[in-house]
Amino acid sequence: MRKHWQLYMIVVPPLLFFLIFKYYPMLNTVLAFKDYNVIKGIWGSPWxxxxxFNLFFDNPMFWPLVKNTLLISGYLLLAGFPIPILLALMLNEVRSGRFKKxxxxxxxxxxxxxxxxxxxxxxxxLSPRLGFVNIAMNAIGLDSVNFLGEPGMFRSIYVWSDIWQTAGYSAVIYLAAIAGIDPTLYEAAKVDGASRFQKILHVDLPGxxxxxxIVLILNVGSVMAIGFEKIYLLQNPLNLVNSEIIATYVYSVGLLNANYSFATAVGLFNSVINLILLTSVNGLAKRFSNTSIW
Amino acid sequence: MAAQRTNYKIKDSAGDKLFLFIIYIILVLVLVAVLYPLIYIVSSSLSSPAAVTSGKVWLWPVDFSLEGFKVLFQNKQVVSGYGNSIFYTGAGTLISVVLTIMIAYPLSRKTFFGRNALMMLITFTLLFSGGLIPTYMVVKEVGLIDSRWALLIPNAIWVWQVIIARSFFQSSIPDELFEASEMDGCSDLRFLRSIVVPLSMPIIAVLVLMYAVGQWNAYFDALIYLKTADKFPLQLILRSIIIQNNSAAGLNDAMKQVERQQLAELLKYSLIVVATLPVLVIYPFVQRYFVQGMMVGSVKG
Incomplete structure (x- = not known):
């Protein structure tokens, strides 16, 4: 160990980073069990x-927040999970290298x-007056719709724009996996006279x-951790009934209204549920398919 | 391989041909669905203000003009945001890459004492985090609120990047190489600097690109940690002008109301182009590194 002191030294700055910016905040979650007082600080504030937590559970916002969070991420999972797989399987069938690229x-x-x-x-x-979609709709005789002002449209807008943005990226992982399939399996399938579709079904998919x-475990495990950033930007007073999720609520209650303790409790509730979800999905996967992320 | 391919071709049945045809059609539709909005935005940004607001732009620019870009680069906010973003991207990427290598390399060495414990300490942060408010309190406590450092330090290391770099070091730096240089009296730091780093350029390229794109595109840390407008990165300026619809300063007050509205609308398209251009221009050249990086990452470490 003494011989390699230099290695131990260079680890110190990154280690400090993790301790200060990742672990110290975990300690700070005691705020959730305290009544934060600026003057007394985190540790001096009364327990x-x-x-x-009770304030949150009894809050009329509780169920709407949980519902919105789960509905948006559930929708995203159902629509967004299979599409990259299909895209990868289709791309793999393409013969022309250039088109595929x-x-x-x-x-x-x-x-x-x-x-x-x-x-x-x-x-x-989607702008109601000048937006391309509405202009196109008007051109074929339909009335303009204020898409972002319609709470019912919010989830679809969020999910499908997300798919537009990330499907190609997510497909790469599956393409890599397909590339790793044993070529003799394809030869065997060919000898057996399998059609292209049968080959996908019996060789590609199992492969x-x-x-x-693994991707499914990660996705299910993060349903409560749905991205704050995009939802927050898409929110407006008209669509808030469907677009306020736990993460955006923590931001507005905590940072905008400076209600630190309460917001920490809400955030902690979210993280704990998330951790439980991830561990249980991982456990289930281990049990039934022998794949797991740890 | 080629022979195998032709073999395939002959064997395609009518059903297979139809199947393939449908796949091609779907993929062409995917191509159009992804490309069309991008082309539309670029074309709009190159059209005249009046053409944009009257919905005349369909595919190619109408009444070609660079008006939007001209006004944009006279706008102080945009120019300062651009400068800030370049700074944050440069400095942030440098800090992040150096820190990532500093922890990933020791973790890749089998003889490193406490390796598993350290790895667990790091990966646990993927599963559980203190959350928004407790992190904010820490940043506040160390005095980084409204400091440029707030965008460079609190999110400097991404755990995934550490995992990717570590598995690269593990798989491509042979132990023998290390043993040999150790016998020659080469220190760990020197070995890292003159052997590991030069041999790991592909993975360092991935780290640089991932961190740089992340930093260029980030807005959330700036939103919560920065208060002074002249420190804002471009993404925050963008949010203010496009999403919150605050019309950009620099629009001539003497202009007629209509003209001003038209120009404001055009500016949004130009702004999107200007903010995305740096990333999309380098993208075709670096795409293969990204793909490589993801493959390395998907190898279980």
Whole structure:
């Protein structure tokens, strides 16, 4: 160990990073069990037990928040999970190398668009007066719709723009998995006279199943951790009934209204549920398919 | 391989041909669905203000003009945001990559004492985090609120990047190489600097690109940690002008109301193009590194 002191030294700055910016905040979650007082600080503030959690559970916002969070991420999971798999399977059938490359490159590109730009694009396209979508709808005789003002449209707008942006990126993982399938399996399928579709069903799909399982575990495990950034930008007073999720609520209660203790409790509730979900999905996957992320 | 392919072709039955045909059609539709909005935005940004607001733009620019970009680069907010974003991207990427290598390399060495414990300490942060408010309190406590450092330090290391870099080091730096240089009296730091880093350029390219794109596109940390407008990165300026619809300063007050509205609308398209251009221009050249990086990451480490 003494011989390699230099290695131990260079680990110190990154280690400090993790301790200060990742672990110290975990300690700070005691705020959830306290009544935060600016003057007394986190550790000097009085303990209040579960008060902040009870306030949240009895809050009329509780069920709407949980419902919105789960509905948006559930929708995203149902629609967004299979599409990259299908895209990868289809791309794998393409014979022309150039066409395959072009589709792959183009569909990957939107992944690099920032959240702010993505939301800007959505707003410009869906704008009730000048937006492309409404102009096109008017042209074929339909009335204009204020898409972002319709609470019922919110989830679809969120989910499908997300798929537009990330499907090509997510497909790469599956393409890599398909590339790793044993070629003799294809030869065997050919000898058996399998059609292209049968080959996908009996060789490709089973071959990438472990990858599919891992991505699924990660996706299900993060349903409560649905991205704050995009939803927050898409929110407006008209669609708030469907667009306020736990993460955006924590932001507005905690940082905008400076209700630190309560917001910490809400955030902690979210993280704990998330951790439980991830561990149980991982456990289930381990039990039934022998794949797991740890 | 080629022979195998032709073999395939002959064997395609009518059903297979139809199946393939449908796949091609779907993929062409995917291509159009992804490309069309992008082309539309670029074309709009190159059209005249009047053409944009009257819905005349369908595919190619109408009444070609660079008006939007001209006004944009006279706008102080936009120019300062651009400068800030370049700074944050440069400095942030440098800090992040260096820190990532500093932890990923020791973690890749089998003889490193406490390797598993350290790895667990790091990966646990993927599963559980203190959350928004407790993190904010820490940043506040260390005095980074409204400091440029707030965008460079609190999110400097991404765990996924550490995992990717570590598995690369593990799989491509042979132990023998290390043993040999150790016998020659080469120190760990020197080995890292003059052997590991030069041999790991593909993975360092991935780290640089991922961190740089992440930093260029980020807005949330700036939103919560920064208060002074002249420190704002471009993404925050964008949010203010497009999403919150605050018309950009620099629009001539003497202009007629209609003209001003038209120009404001055009500016949004130009702004999107200007903010996304740096990333999309380098993208075709670096795409293969990204793909490589994801493959390395998907190898279980």
């Amino acid at each position: 209040v037990g579960m008060k902040n 072009v589709v792959q490159m183009v569909s990957f590109a939107p992944y690099f668009i920032s959240t702010v730009v993505m939301v800007s694009i959505i707003m410009l396209f 990438i199943l472990p990858t599919i399982m």
